[in-house]
Amino acid sequence: MQKRKLGNTGIEVAPLALGTNVFGWTIDEQQSFKILDEFTDAGCNLVDTADYYSRWGTGHVGGESETIIGNWLKKSGKRDKIILATKVGADMGDGRKGLSKAYILNAVEDSLKRLQTDHIDLYQSHFDDEITPVEETMEAYFQLMKEGKIIAFGASNISPERLKQSLNASRQNNYPVYETLQPHYNLYDRANYENKYEQICVENGLGVICYFPLASGFLTGKYRSESDFTKSIRGGSMAKFLNERGKRVLKALDEVSKQYNVTQAAIALAWLMARPSVTAPIASATSVAQLRELISAVTVKLDEEAIRKLDIV
Secondary structure, X not given: OOOEEOOOOOOEEOOOEEEOOOEOOOEOHHHHHHHHHHHHHOOOOEEEOOOOOOOOOOOOOOOHHHHHHHXXXXXXXXXXXXXXXXXXXXXXXXXXOOOOHHHHHHHHHHHHHHHOOOOEEEEEEEEOOOOOOHHHHHHHHHXXXXXXXXXXXXXXXXXXXXXXXXXHHHHXXXXXXXXXXXXXXXXXXXXXXXXXXXXXXXXXXXXXOOEOOOHHXXXXXXXXXXXXXXXXXXXXXXXXXXXXXXXXXXXHHXXXXXXXXXXXXXXXXXXXXXXXXXXXXXXXXXXXXXHHHHHHHHHOOOOHHHHHHHHOO
């Protein structure tokens, strides 16, 4: 599978990343192992998780996804087959959150232990910590790079202003910089990324690995009316998409998916992959069949007319 450069990290990744927020939440360890095996056997390699996954689940404390991935790495021996990305900074309870140097240095050890590895390829700021000076956060990541515990680092939920501030602070102090951004971006939710972040990413050569590429499932086309909301655990959040624009998006997806004889989900992912500033969308799957459908997007090469049809909605 053809790989893409992940920013200026020197790392190369397939154009589809695997999101693992469902591991230990809606699918168990055995099913998660099947997903990981199928993903890597297909030639894909970027696996994205977070220490926070899946703390929101009943009886969960966080770290469930990392633990499952670590168990799979130990069993499969495929550490060299994947680019391992995780995150730090989300609220883990008992005051454990943020991006202070002390917290990051402690949190990375917990993640490494759960993941059963000696290094993380991409360590990301999950949520910004506006109390902590950006210089302190960059210093923490620099130390972890020098110690060989992380290869590169990136950011996710951060304001454009703080992202630029972080990049400038790194350069002024001769620290490594954020090399990636993980924004909320898909065919329906476009304005925030395109108007506020895309230019920053292009100008600074940041790799972009976007989350919610299928708008929580709306862009799969299975939610057409309120009666469809019961189809999944996320169905209740679909009402916000069922407006005139949402219907136009679905219509365009229907037309293009019919043209290419693939699913609407594959087209929505292919559209992101065709976006020059995007390195790879991050998509999750709860079954091997669903994952294969998502991976099929890699082989879809949208022509200019198809992209135009999707762009104008």
